Amino acid sequence: MYLKDEVRQTLKDRIIRALKKAIDEKVIVAETIPDFYLEVPQDPGHGDFAANIAMLMAREAKMPPRKIGELIAANIDTSDTPVDRVEVAGPGFINFYLKPTWANVVIFDILTKGRDYGRQELGGGRKIQVEFVSANPTGPMHMGNARGAALGDALSSILKLSGYDVTKEFYINDAGNQIENFGLSLEARYLELLGQEGHIPEGGYHGEDIKDHMRNLIAEEGNRFLHMDSPSRRAYFIEYALKKNIQRMKDDLENFGVYFDIWFSEQSLHDTGKVNEVINLLKQKGCTYEKDGALWFTASEFGGDKDEVLIRTNGLPTYFASDIAYHKDKFDRGFDRVIDIWGADHHGHVARVKGALKALGYDPDRLTVILMQLVRLYRNGEIARMSKRTGRTVTLADIVEEVGRDAARFFFNMRGADTHLDFDLDLAIKQSDENPVYYVQYAHARICSILRQASEQGISLPEIESIPLASKDKYALLLTEKSEIDLIKKLADFPGEIRLAAENLSPYRITNYCMELSSVFHSFYNSCRVLTDDKDLTNARLLLVTAVRQVLRNAFAILGISAPERM
């Protein structure tokens, strides 16, 4: 357990003991002890921890909360704790004031654990799958995919650190109507490029990339497909272009620092018969019926708005059908929990898939869908449209190239998934103080600079293991400046931030944490010199900034941004 949780738990225990004592002595009348909590007050004047138990008990105890608070405070035993004093304030908060240096030992915990500082066992090794990006392979990835990539990758890192066995998966939508249209569009361009008439169908793809594929194909294989029958050559074109598109997605994501454990093909679900299998299963369970020549799933009986088509009149299964098979397959592969990250425009799909899982006998609560609101891209103060079909779009690769991996990943994780994200290209590109990513990286670079300086002066940090306990205490107790104390407390917050980010599936918490930690570090930097004539103080502060550097690195690793040593 981490320092802060330990202290919190201790104080909680002592409060409960004090309350029980008061109840035994009949100064407080109560049957139950409410589920109270100890929070860190926003205002440091209210102590280091505050308990809200007195207010929660007021009703049952028929006593003013302040009175209850005072009775608990009077009975509390704070021996063997870092508590300096206890006060009751406001409506009845019990405020704990700790010895200012109570958290200082956290520095040694950080330096000992290194990159594992923050790791914890919330997940108990349970298997969890995060499926994200899953872009259509019919063209380049857009801004929404970029946001999903940054979000999903950071979330996966957080869950890994929290003790889950995480699998990152990309679902390739290489089946269905869009692939048909893809093939028709490729064919049309092929014919046009060879001087014949081609027609791109309704819902087809007009992008330049389609032409590029066919230009390349013609360069490689000439006009030999002109005389092939249309379905055969389309199949060939599709395979040819799909393979290249998928490889390109892999490359683009790699440039973005995002790697997947599994690339899962939708087509494979059809090829292995799993789609038919799941449709039959639903039939057996009596959850289907035929109408207007199509096969329907009774989604409305499982929480959906209306029933949904599984097999179209033309005999082909819908995307919905393969998605049911896909999600069944996920659970059959042994995942305890599955997280999907989808664009908000797919939200109507959530109830349907969950309904189908329920119909199949799976607990739909094991599936969590994070709906990501769409990204609005601004350039020169104007909204930049992004439609894959028009070909005039800003792609994920463009973003990485234009604003850089670090700024892009940081920007996408500055907000929760459910907020509309305005991505200001001009701001992200700017290498100035307006750009928040530099603020956090600068903190890291500054620390590296101090350590370089120290090394040049022949000052070397002792190995953590070789520092005797007494010296650790000595160093820790030397750090008493307000900015030092603030910085140390912020370091102690890190494991709790990881936990919250994991519980709420909110990577943006880590981004915010980076800003806060950097902020208190910069304040410290401006008020305290690290390298001084005082050898012990210098050592103590070197240990402190080294710990800050470690935590920054750990947080950057989650977000997938680099930790530059110089800027």
Next chain:
RNA sequence: GCGCCCGUAGCUCAGCAGGAUAGAGCAACGGACUUCUAAUCCGUAGGUCAGAGGUUCGAAUCCCCUCGGGCGCGCCA
């Protein structure tokens, strides 16, 4: 029409397992580099938390309604 998301400082947003006086960055204004990187810091100013009601000792936070913005409601994915 129905459903989902959002509405907090001039701008972009934190804060939303209910807690004490609502925060940060940018923009504005005033200060700080003979000292480890000024991509920094310190200070000032800036608010009917969209609006109305309800629950509560206590509401930006939870519930209901209204308004405004976005997105869905396909035999597309």
